[in-house]
Amino acid sequence: MAEAFTIHSIGVIHNTDDEVRIEIYPPYTAGLLGLAQFSHIYVLYWLHLNDTPEARGILQVQPRKNPANPLTGVFATHSPRRPNPIALSRCRIREVTLDGILVDQIDALDGSPVIDIKSFFPHDDKGPVKVPDWQ
Amino acid sequence: MAEAFTIHSIGVIHNTDDEVRIEIYPPYTAGLLGLAQFSHIYVLYWLHLNDTPEARGILQVQPRKNPANPLTGVFATHSPRRPNPIALSRCRIREVTLDGILVDQIDALDGSPVIDIKSFFPHDDKGPVKVPDWQ
Numbered sequence: 001m002a003e004a005f006t007i008h009s010i011g012v013i014h015n016t017d018d019e020v021r022i023e024i025y026p027p028y029t030a031g032l033l034g035l036a037q038f039s040h041i042y043v044l045y046w047l048h049l050n051d052t053p054e055a056r057g058i059l060q061v062q063p064r065k066n067p068a069n070p071l072t073g074v075f076a077t078h079s080p081r082r083p084n085p086i087a088l089s090r091c092r093i094r095e096v097t098l099d100g101i102l103v104d105q106i107d108a109l110d111g112s113p114v115i116d117i118k119s120f121f122p123h124d125d126k127g128p129v130k131v132p133d134w135q
Numbered sequence: 136m137a138e139a140f141t142i143h144s145i146g147v148i149h150n151t152d153d154e155v156r157i158e159i160y161p162p163y164t165a166g167l168l169g170l171a172q173f174s175h176i177y178v179l180y181w182l183h184l185n186d187t188p189e190a191r192g193i194l195q196v197q198p199r200k201n202p203a204n205p206l207t208g209v210f211a212t213h214s215p216r217r218p219n220p221i222a223l224s225r226c227r228i229r230e231v232t233l234d235g236i237l238v239d240q241i242d243a244l245d246g247s248p249v250i251d252i253k254s255f256f257p258h259d260d261k262g263p264v265k266v267p268d269w270q
Contacts, residue, residue: 002143002162004143005141005143005181005248005250006141007142007219008219009138009139025137027137028194028218030208031195031209031210031211032208032210033195033211034205034206034207034211034267035211037267038266039263039264039265039266040260040264041210042223044179044219046140051140059165060165070169071168072169073165073166073168073169075163075167075170075251075253076167076168077253078254078256082166083143083163084142084143084145084179086179086221088179090258113140115140116217116218116219116221118213118223119213120264121266122266125175125227129174129175130173130174131172131254131255
C-alpha cells in the first residue's frame, strides 16, 4: 500500500538578513532557463530539522503553536511536523542568476535543502475561499 | 552537497469519470481533522510514471509538449519530467470523509501516489503576476 520514493536536494536556501538566495546546484541550473519571465515561483523545500521519526509521526497539532487554537490535523495546517516534511512557499522573484534565484522573502530556515522549483500561474478558480477562524 | 531523502505515499488518487477521490491511508487519516473548514487544498503527489533515471534527468522541455513553445527549463514549467517528480495541484474540496477527500478535479493520473496535503490560504502578496507568452 504505502510506497517509498527517493528525492534529492537540487539546491539550498540561503536566508540571511541581507538577502534570500535560492542556490541551485550546477547539475540542475539548466532547469532555470526561462524562469525570469515569471514574477513568482513555488519553492518546495525539505524541513530538515523535522526529518525524524518522532516529528514525522505527529498527525495533529495546535496551529501556529498557539494553545488557544484547536487541535488540528497536520494536513489542514502548514506545520513542519508532518509525515513527509516537505514545505511549500510562494515567492516573488527579484532576479534569476546563473546559479539560482533571489526572492523577496521566504519562511524557511537558512540551509534548508531545496527539492523543486515550479513557476507560478494565477489560479483559474475564482470561487470563494474559505479558511477557519484560527488563521 | 546533494542529499537524499525518503518520502512515503500517504494515500492514492482515484481519478475516474464519476469522481475525484483522494484516499488517505488509515495510518494518516488523523491528519484530516479540521480540513473541512477549508475550501481548497494543495495536493502534492508523485509522478510515478516519470520516476525513471531518464525522465529525472531531463532539465529542459517545450512547455505543454507544443513544438511552437520555446525550450524552457523544467523549473519554469509544471512538466512531469523533473529531477524530483513531485506534482502540485490546487483543488476545491467537495467533501472531507473519514478516509479521504472528494475534490472537484485534478490533473493527475488515476493511481498517483499522494505524498502530502496542505490547506490553502489566500496569498498576501497582491502585486502583479507575470507569466510568459507560451502559457
